[in-house]
Amino acid sequence: MSVIYTGYVKGRLVGGSDRCSGRVQLQYLTEWGTVCDASWDLRAANVLCQQLGCGRAVAVPGQAWFGKGSGPIWADMFECQGKETHLSQCTVSSWNRVACSHGNDAGVICTGSSLSTLNGMVRLSGESACEGQLEVHHQHMWSRVLMDAWSFREASVVCRQLGCGSAVRIYSSSLSGTEETDVCLTGYQCSGTESHLVNCSAPHTFICSSNPHVSIVCSSESLKLVGDGGGCAGRLEVFHQGSWGTVCDDSWDLKDAQVVCRQLQCGAAITDPVPTFLGSGTGPIWLDEVGCKGHEMSLWDCPSVQWGQHDCRHRDDVQVVCSGMN
Template structure:
């Protein structure tokens, strides 16, 4: 048996295994993405996002059962992987291994995304079935259905369920019609609906969703990161009674930071920081002794002292560095129509619209930047000529020439946005190693 403890969801946390009648931890010696992948698959938590050492999710207690774990991609469970004998190790609990899984089932029918909106938590609803993405008809579409989508994506409670292609008309298949979700449905594919592809709709009826995490329509959803090196890093500030103020670092921890990162659409916390790491704020210290739960939709819903009640100074301002930088429109990137999130047609978000990349000068250096930006390893191949299908709309980038130091596709040298001599038959694609883990990775994460 294996479980994940002290994470921000059921698919993240410290790795613990059950042996000889008791639970114990796993040492991070040799812990890598292949081992992480086996744990995520064993738990039904979808592909691995990251594997962490150094007790990222807090040190455990009791026995350290496993050390020097060496799984292969075909290992059926963590206990079947090569390792030292049970209980033999050279570690302490500050070396306990952790895992972050995607939380999405391997079943393609459980893949859902929101497209063409201002962020990953608002847009046109699309589902993956039979190897391709398609839309959802708005017949019977309502707030209960939207709630399931928002929960499945980790985007907090739903705000609205727009109809009539509010976020633009999709292309290809309309996979679902007459969706009727119950409050307990774990995913959109578990809701009652017509059979796949059976509909009487047009794309002018494509359904949409707006979740609470990424929309700031009232003061009680506003949070920002200040003075950092990106929109997803910095000093945490919240808005209350018409004024921005800081958060004291008393009891500030990974779960609290995870709520903030998710609320901003910035992925997971990479570093949870104290003592005004990004400089001291000014004005009010609004929150102290914050205690968030993993499923809190925003920092405003977390337990804390009453507003403005604290025993702190600004040199105790809390900060965070989130794993992803998804606030910048020019840094939004996705792979479409592949077998998972780490392979497909390359699409970038610019000027409020998703578009494709022309394959002129497209090569492995460019693909490596895409894979690295998406946390998908390195590029295995960079297919040209719309191998993953032709896109639609704007071709945003042409003549891309990335260097090894580029941190995102939008930072690579290329023609100006939208300047190209291409057609969609030349759309570029990428296959990253994140989907092809046939050999043991040597590095320790």
């Protein structure tokens, strides 16, 4: 269910170096509270930055990057289009009301903040803010990143930092518009769970030359349920390295399904085990031995064996039914 009138009357950023960076705090009616990072993205952050007279958002660090707040945690999903001048003009959805702690408080850094020039700020230069050539602000300048040793772990951190969901594709792109003597970056190493690129190992500078550099496609739609359930029931498919694939049901249980339903904003998992009436998939089997605790915001936060490693067949494909099924 979505509504236009939100009740959110004021917003502010606290805990940063200035009023244009910090932990997001919104006033709902008369009470101030924080925002769950699972309910907050770059479009909503852009609207808040404009509302505060701080320009546009350059980063949306989660996981209480600006410290834990106190009081209520607002878990409404803001569905801003980016043209709004005030958060009260954005549609909100209550589908994403999930348990969230102050360890998941969302933050924002706007262009009007001194923090916008910190090492580790990222941007993607393409048709949208969530895909394109990767550039990182390092030593007071924007630099592109060489493809050497770059992996989905590092790309996942970039997408998370931008509030753009998960990394669904990494590809090499040419250094058009870059002189051969320009400085590029290489050597980033992340575990994949960091909320910000500055939490990964420091990069090295390298003359760009003719080496290819990193481009990334991020998407919040990196998993889906394929069937007749209106997107809330069906065979679970995940997007990885440019291809949709399935998940093996080894060790799969209701806690894993709860995370999927939450991530898809489809309510709660209602059936365990799921009847096998939705058919087997085709293509790669991407995940096996998934072990969610049930409280995770995303399937990517759950442990599993490495991508593509399994001992399954498509008859073992996971199927999920959520309460939001049509």
